[in-house]
Amino acid sequence: MAFNWVDAVDIIIVALILYWLIKLFSKTRAIRVLIGLGVILILARVFVALGLQTTTWLMNAVISAGAVAIVILFQPEIRRALEALGRGKIFSFATKSRIEVQNAEHIIEEISRAVLNMSKQKVGAILVFERKTGLADVLDSGTMLDADISSELIENIFYPNTPLHDGAMILRDDRIVAAGCFLPLSDNKQVAQELGTRHRASLGISEVSDAYVIVVSEEKGIISFAYDGVLKRYIDAKALKEILGELYMPQPENKDQGKIPSFKFKRKVGDDK
Numbered sequence: 648m649a650f651n652w653v654d655a656v657d658i659i660i661v662a663l664i665l666y667w668l669i670k671l672f673s674k675t676r677a678i679r680v681l682i683g684l685g686v687i688l689i690l691a692r693v694f695v696a697l698g699l700q701t702t703t704w705l706m707n708a709v710i711s712a713g714a715v716a717i718v719i720l721f722q723p724e725i726r727r728a729l730e731a732l733g734r735g736k737i738f739s740f741a742t743k744s745r746i747e748v749q750n751a752e753h754i755i756e757e758i759s760r761a762v763l764n765m766s767k768q769k770v771g772a773i774l775v776f777e778r779k780t781g782l783a784d785v786l787d788s789g790t791m792l793d794a795d796i797s798s799e800l801i802e803n804i805f806y807p808n809t810p811l812h813d814g815a816m817i818l819r820d821d822r823i824v825a826a827g828c829f830l831p832l833s834d835n836k837q838v839a840q841e842l843g844t845r846h847r848a849s850l851g852i853s854e855v856s857d858a859y860v861i862v863v864s865e866e867k868g869i870i871s872f873a874y875d876g877v878l879k880r881y882i883d884a885k886a887l888k889e890i891l892g893e894l895y896m897p898q899p900e901n902k903d904q905g906k907i908p909s910f911k912f913k914r915k916v917g918d919d920k
């Protein structure tokens with residue numbers, strides 16, 4: 648059968664749909680599920696080609712059940728995709744902003760000043776720094792801001808009894824994207840008894856994404872850092888600058904974005920007390 652223009656249109660449409668799906672899901676933690684589904688679909692094709700009937704039957708059952716599960720589990724993402732489609736934003740080729748070193752130094756200074764001030768004054772706070780895993784689902788639970796990063800604004804937002812002080816602030820690149828966001832709580836049994844929901848929420852988002860999370864305890868003013876499901880407590884000014892440096896000052900040896908910050912990072916939650 649000859650390859651004609653209908654086949655070319657067919658391929659282009661499939662490529663656009665794949666691009667759209669990847670772009671949509673790369674903004675959420677659903678990307679891992681999408682990759683898993685892709686692997687299952689490829690395996691199913693291989694089993695069909697090999698003529699393995701029972702395995703193919705099992706794969707088809709998994710795919711059918713998976714399709715229903717995906718609609719239920721990722722209902723918010725699907726809703727957002729349809730909304731984006733309605734706004735015609737899906738196929739825009741946006742590029743991620745790059746932060747100049749000078750600007751990065753300023754941002755690090757502003758954030759560390761705010762965190763250290765809040766620690767001194769025992770003002771509770773959660774700052775979530777979005778990295779590769781998009782946090783669109785978390786953003787939906789809060790109030791969108793899209794503001795410049797400044798110590799005054801950060802401190803103001805977390806000041807007790809102000810409208811946005813409850814919940815987490817989400818930062819992306821050089822912007823404060825949202826505040827008052829609800830994070831998933833960790834059910835890690837190793838978390839020290841005295842740690843309440845603020846710290847569980849910080850750990851929770853670090854378990855399901857690659858975000859860096861800085862927490863200030865309201866009770867004692869202790870600064871903690873959560874990453875990759877691990878909570879490191881008693882972060883001092885030097886370590887804080889190091890964490891922010893990893894985020895805002897990419898160095899050649901730090902190209903691996905998933906890398907744990909270079910300062911001493913113990914693997915067990917609460918083992919540093």
Ligand SMILES: Nc1ncnc2c1ncn2[C@@H]1O[C@H](COP(=O)(O)OP(=O)(O)OP(=O)(O)O)[C@@H](O)[C@H]1O
Pocket residue numbers: 771772773812813814815828829830831832841842843844845846847848863864865866867
């Ligand atoms: N799921 C959540 N997402 C975001 N923020 C949350 C969440 N749960 C609780 N918080 C924040 O944590 C506050 C409650 O903190 P709680 O006293 O339970 O925590 P803690 O870990 O003991 O911290 P602290 O030492 O600051 O008291 C809430 O007022 C809210 O601002």
